[in-house]
Amino acid sequence: MSKLLLVDDDLELNKLLSTYLSQEGFEVTAVMDGASAVKEASLHEYALIVLDVMMPGMNGIEALSRIRMNSAVPVLMLTARGDDIDRIMGLEMGADDYVPKPCLPRELVARIRAILRRTLPAGHTSGHEPLHVGALSLWPEKRLATWQGQALELTSTEFSLLLVLAQQAGKVVSKNDLSEIGMGRPLTRYDRSIDVHMSSIRHKLGNLPDGRSCIQTVRGIGYQLVRD
Template structure:
């Protein structure tokens, strides 16, 4: 599935991005306001939505909120270069990643590929492979996870990061490794993306028998999923 929804009111920018994405083998549909974009995103036709923060009628943050209320589809946010507050809020609401504008079509396309690469069924995993760490069970090929037999509602990036941690359970994983393996890109300087996603995961995962979070920060080493 390579259908991309591009939600942005800048028609010139949308045209440039659409042309490049189509040259790279994607099919692109566009929406120029948040209400239309949210409605299209929830139609089930798209592999990913690219969503600008600043739009008329309904801004990108509210559009993301509406999408996340009903869908786990991957969402890549377009933000202003200095809009740290919007960027963090977007991640907290469930955006999978962000690209700061101005950006090149090549950079945008690379980021889309990185997200989709991690959401596709892994050819390296055998059918039915299961990752189990304490009460956590993950089925990577099916993109499903449960805690104590209850389903976890995870965004695509949260699933990616949790899968990396589960495969390395019992030992710390650096933020750079999490970024490269979970987001498909090196960790940028001052990038809080991983921290925000891991904070969200802590709230969604259950606790150990002693009441501690199963997801721990290891000073100067990264994050670790604890075996119980």
């Protein structure tokens, strides 16, 4: 049974989602503020955190920032519908994905399960065998990655997206394929999550010896991991 931390200051919604998630087989701990979320994340191990953005006191963005100081636990943000700023900020701070509110409980469950599936071995490689592309090495089973021998601190989603690119190194992978395979959901119109995640991965990888980014953008199509 996967342990979830649910964080939302709306009492009725908190109770509704807690009940629904429990009925779907999750073990749920529910809190109603950002400070409690940070404390819970530091004291206990969770498979995933569902974190609302708009909360009084410490909001979800600040709570996420503090959680990411010590933990790579997957985080699914609840954002106001149409609020692109909160979505992008959340992704840039290390959120794995977001669901706009109001949302259907079954949609939330589908997103949670999609993220949790990505923590399992995936793709065309044996989970025990590392995948090497130039200075990049990935261990799918352990979900570990190194660049030039140094460990990479990647979120669950960043690892999954990088793995998809590595499995297709030298080829262009469309944004829709990246979203479907790496995030477990189809790409929606005006969805910038793939671009934000790729920007973060590029920053963590750094450049090739010739100064190029190892992840190239193919305008209007998608991204390509360069074989060095």
